[in-house]
Amino acid sequence: MPTSVPPSDPGPDSGRSKFTAKLLRGGTEPDPRFTLANERTFLAWIRTSLALLAGGIAVEAFTSDLLGPGIRKTTAILLLVLAMVIGAGAFFRWLNVERAMRQKAPLPLPVIAPILAIGGALVGAIFVVFVILRPV
């Protein structure tokens, strides 16, 4: 009794869920190494977002002796908002890179990179001003 399995349909959407096929339409599957590299880059952004989240939690938890409630809540919320923006942006960055690779198009620039730079600098500046103005 022959047991050979007929080769599966090599169409672009074979084996992909409808959801995946809808989000990543058209094009051809990129080199699997590039897909995995994109996934790792996404995870690096997510860990950045988690570090901002941890920073926001820490500012709220540890600085009550040092900072007044206003500046404490402002910086904590700023860090948490930044964590949300980077976390959500990481998904769209991943999606856009995956789409570009499917179309063999140039990779898009990371919009979340300047957001992280400006946000991080802003939080840093707030603390620098606080340290300078703090009564000794």
Place this chain on the structure above:
Amino acid sequence: MMASRRNVPEHRDPGLQPERTSLAWGRTTLAMVVAAAIFLRWMPHHGLFTGVLIALTLLAALVINGTQRVRYHRAVHGIANETIHADVVAVLFTSLSVVVLGALGIYTVVFLPVPG
């Protein structure tokens, strides 16, 4: 081809892509556990709602850790077959987890009163 799925999967990628990707997911769950640990410090200030935040953070880490094996096997077979389907569900889940945790954190800081 299907029979090899049951064995320990092998690949011929000297770049060790499946292993590095698996470790990247592992580091991400560790970062979640660290965030959950720092959330513990909110307990005295923000009360029991902090427990919900900690439980959700650890749950996200557990879900990722529990699916590590599946992802590693998919990656190895993807390298071996020279094609892999992008893991939209895992990426979307992780991104949404961080966004929800951030939103609940902001809610806590803004609306839950600090006693004393």
